[in-house]
Amino acid sequence: xxxxxxxxxxxxxxxxxxxLPGCGATPEKAPPGSFFxxxxxxxxxxxxxxxxxxxxxxxxxxxxAATYIDTLMRAxxxxxxxxxxxxxxxxxxxxxxxxxxxxxxxxxxxxxxxxPLSRVADRAWxxxxxxxxxxxxxxxxxxxxxxxxxxxxLMKQGLAAAIAAxxxxxxxxxNDQATAIFAQLDATFQKTFAELVVEAAFAVPExxxxxNLAGWAMIHYAGDIQPLGYSLFDETTxxxxxxxxxxxxxxGPDLDPMDDDTNAQLTxxxxxxxxxxx
Amino acid sequence: MTxxxxxxVGNASLSTFDVIVIxxxxxGCAVAxxxxxxxxxxxxxxxxxxxxxxxxxxxxxxxSVYSNDEVKLDRRFMLRQDPIVEPRTFRASxxxxxxTFTGAVCNIPKTVGGxxxxxxxxxxxxxxxxxxxGTLIGGNVQNASFADWPVQYDALEPFYGHAERAxxxxxxxxxxxxxxxxxxxxxxxxxxxxxxALKVANVAKQLGYTAFPFPTAVTSQPYDGRPACNDCGxxxxxxxxxxxxxxxxxxxxxxxxxxxNCQLRPETRAIKLLVTGTSVTGVVVIxxxxxxxxxxxxxxxxxxxxxxxxxxxxxxDPAGVGNSSGLVGRNLMFHYGxxxxxxxxxxxxxxxxxxxxxxxxxxxxxxNDPNHPxxxxxxxxxxxxxxxxxxxxxENTAPYGARLKALMRQSPFRDRVASFLLQAxxxxxxxxxVDLDPAVVDLDGLPVARITYKNHPFETSARDFYxxxxxxxxxxxxxxxxxxxxxxxxxxxxxxxxxxxxxxxPTLSVCDEFGQFHDVGNLYAADSSLWPTSSGFNPILxxxxxxxxxxxxxxxxxxxxxxxx
Numbered sequence: 001x002x003x004x005x006x007x008x009x010x011x012x013x014x015x016x017x018x019x020l021p022g023c024g025a026t027p028e029k030a031p032p033g034s035f036f037x038x039x040x041x042x043x044x045x046x047x048x049x050x051x052x053x054x055x056x057x058x059x060x061x062x063x064x065a066a067t068y069i070d071t072l073m074r075a076x077x078x079x080x081x082x083x084x085x086x087x088x089x090x091x092x093x094x095x096x097x098x099x100x101x102x103x104x105x106x107x108x109x110x111x112x113x114x115x116p117l118s119r120v121a122d123r124a125w126x127x128x129x130x131x132x133x134x135x136x137x138x139x140x141x142x143x144x145x146x147x148x149x150x151x152x153x154l155m156k157q158g159l160a161a162a163i164a165a166x167x168x169x170x171x172x173x174x175n176d177q178a179t180a181i182f183a184q185l186d187a188t189f190q191k192t193f194a195e196l197v198v199e200a201a202f203a204v205p206e207x208x209x210x211x212n213l214a215g216w217a218m219i220h221y222a223g224d225i226q227p228l229g230y231s232l233f234d235e236t237t238x239x240x241x242x243x244x245x246x247x248x249x250x251x252g253p254d255l256d257p258m259d260d261d262t263n264a265q266l267t268x269x270x271x272x273x274x275x276x277x278x
Numbered sequence: 279m280t281x282x283x284x285x286x287v288g289n290a291s292l293s294t295f296d297v298i299v300i301x302x303x304x305x306g307c308a309v310a311x312x313x314x315x316x317x318x319x320x321x322x323x324x325x326x327x328x329x330x331x332x333x334x335x336x337x338x339x340x341x342s343v344y345s346n347d348e349v350k351l352d353r354r355f356m357l358r359q360d361p362i363v364e365p366r367t368f369r370a371s372x373x374x375x376x377x378t379f380t381g382a383v384c385n386i387p388k389t390v391g392g393x394x395x396x397x398x399x400x401x402x403x404x405x406x407x408x409x410x411x412g413t414l415i416g417g418n419v420q421n422a423s424f425a426d427w428p429v430q431y432d433a434l435e436p437f438y439g440h441a442e443r444a445x446x447x448x449x450x451x452x453x454x455x456x457x458x459x460x461x462x463x464x465x466x467x468x469x470x471x472x473x474x475a476l477k478v479a480n481v482a483k484q485l486g487y488t489a490f491p492f493p494t495a496v497t498s499q500p501y502d503g504r505p506a507c508n509d510c511g512x513x514x515x516x517x518x519x520x521x522x523x524x525x526x527x528x529x530x531x532x533x534x535x536x537x538x539n540c541q542l543r544p545e546t547r548a549i550k551l552l553v554t555g556t557s558v559t560g561v562v563v564i565x566x567x568x569x570x571x572x573x574x575x576x577x578x579x580x581x582x583x584x585x586x587x588x589x590x591x592x593x594x595d596p597a598g599v600g601n602s603s604g605l606v607g608r609n610l611m612f613h614y615g616x617x618x619x620x621x622x623x624x625x626x627x628x629x630x631x632x633x634x635x636x637x638x639x640x641x642x643x644x645x646n647d648p649n650h651p652x653x654x655x656x657x658x659x660x661x662x663x664x665x666x667x668x669x670x671x672x673e674n675t676a677p678y679g680a681r682l683k684a685l686m687r688q689s690p691f692r693d694r695v696a697s698f699l700l701q702a703x704x705x706x707x708x709x710x711x712v713d714l715d716p717a718v719v720d721l722d723g724l725p726v727a728r729i730t731y732k733n734h735p736f737e738t739s740a741r742d743f744y745x746x747x748x749x750x751x752x753x754x755x756x757x758x759x760x761x762x763x764x765x766x767x768x769x770x771x772x773x774x775x776x777x778x779x780x781x782x783x784p785t786l787s788v789c790d791e792f793g794q795f796h797d798v799g800n801l802y803a804a805d806s807s808l809w810p811t812s813s814g815f816n817p818i819l820x821x822x823x824x825x826x827x828x829x830x831x832x833x834x835x836x837x838x839x840x841x842x843x
Contacts, residue, residue: 051678084356087345088519096508115343115356118283118327118545119566123721124360140363140721145380148362179679194678198668202686203349219686220693221629221664224346226519229508230630231470233499240470240498246509246630247471254625256687258694265675266621266690266759275761276749 035073035152039169040159041066046170047162050182051197053175057218058211060197068200068209069193073152075129078114083125085206086113093228100232100241107227111206151192158189220255279335281343283327284545284566288334288535295321295541295575297832298561300548300590303392304818305805305825306581307526307534311444312829312841314539321541321575322531323563325582326389328544329356329517330527333390334535339503340528344517348665351516357387357396363721364388366585368768370732371709379768380718383729384585384612386772390544391517391527393583393772394818398514398633399495399524401447401819402655403438406431406458407645408813411703414645415652419736422705423609425810428782428791431458434823437830440842441822442493444533445524446501449493456639469498470509472631474622474696475658479636481754485747489658492637495524495818504528507632512663514633530822549724551578551594551801558599558801564722577800577832579793580778581825584610584807588712588777589727596714600795605788607713609706609779610729611812612771613654614737618698618748620757625693628660634699641700641744642814653702653740654814656748661695696757698748701773703814705736712777731769741765773817778807792838793828804828 030041048060075082091109094102117125123135131150132138139148162170165181173181182190200209202216204224210216216223222244232241245251258266270277297313299306302324310320332340350356366383369375386393407414409427416424439462442449449464468491471479479489496507507522521528534540545566552560552572560574580587588607591599598606636658643652661667668682670691676682685691710732714725745762752760780803781787784796787810793802804825806817813820830838 052683053680055680055683057683083354084343084350085345085347087343087347088341089345110343111345111347115281115329115350116283119568120363120545120721121327121355121360124355124363127362140719140723141365141380141717144717182678190677191672194672195669197678198672198682198686199349199353199665202664202668204345204347207349216664218683219664219689225510226346226512227508229510231507231509233506233508235500238499240506242470244630245473245627247473247476249473250625250627256689258623258688258690259684261681262685262688262690265681269675270759270761273761273764275759276753278753278756278758278760 031070033074034070036070036159039163040156042169042171043159043162044069046173046178047182047193048197049175050179051194052201058214060201062211063201063215064209064211065197065200068207069155069196071208072196073129073155076126080114080116081122081125082114083117083121084115085204086110086115089226090204090206090224092223093225095227096229096232098235100234100243102228111204154189154192158185158193161185279332281329281331283329287328287542287544288540289538290541292319292321292541295319297321297577297579298323298573298575299579299581300561301392301580301582301586301805302390302526302531302542303581303583303805304394304526304821306392306579307531308441308444308822308825309579309581309804309829310534310540311530312826313833314534314537316833316841317539318833319539320534321543321573323546323548323561324390324542324544325547326387326544328390328542330390333527333532333542336536339521340532342517342519342521344519346510346512346519348663352666357389357517358382358385359388361385364726365718365720366726367715367718367728369728369730371730376716377718377728384769384771384774386583386774390531390542391525395517395525395527396515397772397818399445399818400634400657400816401442401445401493401495402454402637402815403458404431404813404815404820405456405642408811408815411645411811418646419705421707422734422736423708424706425779425781425786427810428780429827434827435459435461436839436842437823437827438819440826441819443843444826445495445526445529445822446497446504447493447495447524447819448491448498450491453490454639455488456642464493466498466501469496469507469635470631471635472628472660474626474628474660475634475636477626478658478696478751478755482638482751485751485754487638487640487751489636489638492634492657494632496632497522502529509631511629511631515662547722548582548590549593549722551590551599553594553599553798556797556799558798577802580801580803580807581805583805584774584777585712585727585729587803587805587807589714592714593724600788600797600801602797603785603788605779607777608708608711609776609810610710610712610731611704611706611775611809612769613701613773613812613814614704614733614741615771616700616702616741616745616748617763618745618752619761619763620696620752620755621690621759622694622696622756623758625689626660626696627693628695629663629692631660634659641747643740651740651743652814653700653744655701655816657699657701659697659699661692661697664692667692696752696755698752700744700748701814701816702737702740704812705734706776706811707734729769773812775806775809775812775817778803779810780808781810792831802828802832
């Protein structure tokens with residue numbers, strides 16, 4: 001497997017951020033019971049659109065980033081906590097017939113039934129969300145490494161800083177202006193917030209994001225595919241049938257080929273790693 | 279039946295045991311399968327939770343809560359131990375001080391099924407010369423501790439065949455020109471190859487290499503009550519939603535549980551072995567509710583990984599149980615991974631398939647041949663899912679904005695990637711070791727494992743030698759961009775070996791060839807902690823093979839082959 005450590009030693013400073021006009025975050029209220037205040041909710045939506053700006057496809061806000069983050073912040077308001085979605089199937093794909101074709105029989109959505117946490121995982125996630133100050137006894141190594149800063153505190157502090165950085169509500173700013181504010185925020189908040197936004201955009205929707213599966217549609221991704229799968233074993237002939245290409249090339253045009261900016265970026269990194277460009 | 283992460287599974291009425299196995303992974307489950315088949319009463323302790331339903335149900339195939347979900351399985355530590363409450367520490371050498379890093383070090387799954395559950399279960403056999411590197415190269419490598427295995431390929435070959443049948447391996451007989459002789463065929467033919475791997479395989483021959491279907495414990499047809507794999511793409515790093523993957527939980531452990539002679543206790547952490555004289559008299563555990571209990575049996579088997587086995591021995595005795603040789607915890611080995619990345623103009627749809635479907639053994643090398651230094655098997659792999667792809671961009675290339683969105687649409691790191699991973703021989707070194715961190719603890723206040731590890735020029739020079747050849751191969755296959763990923767600063771390996779070296783001389787080893795401790799007569803190890811060298815091939819099949827032989831000798835001393843089926 002390709003690991004994320006590929007570029008760990010590279011500076012990210014060269015990453016270009018292209019500003020877009022009007023981010024269009026919806027100035028709505030926080031839902032009842034939300035961990036966030038109305039101003040925080042609006043700021044969160046605006047900043048989600050900084051991470052994934054809307055264009056002809058939804059941005060971070062419309063993809064449900066705020067709901068995803070709020071669900072995580074309030075995970076322990078539910079029992080089981082909303083940390084690990086259930087399984088094995090979401091009900092979005094059917095079972096296969098014995099000849100490998102899709103049937104009309106769809107399983108129940110097991111994903112919506114979240115899984116209990118083990119004793120260890122419960123302690124870990126309470127610490128991760130609530131921080132050492134929110135968990136009796138704190139973290140096991142607080143005295144040595146310092147207290148664990150919880151996601152709740154990190155989000156609240158980051159959003160407060162974003163709100164304080166502008167005279168006008170963030171949701172009223174252009175995406176360029178909101179991006180400038182985001183770029184000045186605490187680096188840990190920036191990274192954590194961006195990671196949560198992309199998780200929201202491209203994860204299974206049971207966590208609160210990826211509304212209408214628009215995140216997957218945007219990137220030409222089929223999403224969770226069980227129990228149907230891609231290659232179907234036909235028990236009547238004892239052969240495999242590839243429902244969509246697995247061993248061969250995809251037919252049809254590439255809907256989003258690599259553009260000049262992507263090629264330039266890959267060329268740069270390949271050279272930095274003493275690699276080869278053909 | 280409903281999900282319970284920590285309920286007792288199997289014969290809950292058992293209260294006295296012949297054997298306690300610590301760790302429900304590839305080794306521990308194989309031991310349990312053999313012992314229970316021959317009437318031994320076995321208690322299997324697993325520190326992690328159980329995400330299966332009905333492992334002990336004779337009437338229905340087990341199900342699980344594994345699914346096509348990147349968030350829970352890769353982002354939220356459902357399988358791997360959580361570094362907030364169960365960290366490990368790392369330093370390259372003692373001169374670095376107590377530690378240079380605290381967090382996720384070699385963070386493999388801790389759950390019923392063990393690390394094999396999340397792997398895509400690649401199962402090559404070791405080659406015959408892999409067991410003889412002490413003789414073949416030991417004297418030529420300074421500051422390394424190469425040693426021969428006390429058991430050789432010929433003796434293991436029938437057990438390899440047993441292991442392949444037990445977990446259900448697909449493969450193509452005779453396809454790997456460097457493999458040792460086989461007496462039995464692969465139980466299943468190869469499944470569907472992935473497009474990216476096949477592109478590379480097709481050009482490998484032009485460069486003088488032989489690509490072949492990777493032997494893998496994934497069903498390519500209905501097998502032993504499990505369905506054929508349908509190539510969902512969530513294989514490497516994920517639990518299998520259909521049980522097509524030969525996880526120890528649904529293969530060997532299930533068989534053990536169905537005998538009525540086995541009891542599994544998940545979320546039960548062994549924290550101390552009680553030793554009197556030369557015998558273990560009990561094991562102290564933390565039960566799921568946090569209480570401590572002492573459990574007893576006639577014999578005890580360690581199978582909790584090379585790191586956690588050694589940690590438990592040091593938690594039990596600061597000098598290390600069974601450590602008259604001074605070698606407990608030492609000679610820790612990983613496979614030294616060299617990762618080559620190729621990004622293609624065309625989409626390779628690497629999210630469809632079993633993660634890795636083909637391999638090349640030409641880079642394993644030949645002992646003492648400077649033109650073919652020892653490295654390992656080359657995995658021809660793919661990319662990963664969209665969440666992990668997005669995190670890659672956030673962390674490294676485009677932290678936010680329109681460029682991030684463009685990269686996700688164009689998908690150079692998911693949909694256009696062919697990735698190689700060279701699993702190279704890692705020279706054993708006395709200085710690479712596991713001990714207890716002097717200050718960092720886990721959520722129960724117990725000292726965590728500290729990893730002291732630094733690469734030897736043996737493996738780094740092999741990386742330097744083969745890296746250009748990997749780039750040649752990627753370019754020949756059509757990669758527009760090809761590069762070698764930087765090596766890890768902190769070990770992230772999943773293949774953990776050494777720390778309880780086996781051998782014939784008690785002054786130079788911890789255990790004998792049947793895993794029995796030289797110093798403690800009723801204590802055994804049955805995982806890759808025993809291995810004197812790492813080989814250059816994925817470890818799971820050899821773990822199952824060795825564990826089967828070890829258990830066989832526990833049942834039939836001197837005639838372990840009697841357990842082969």
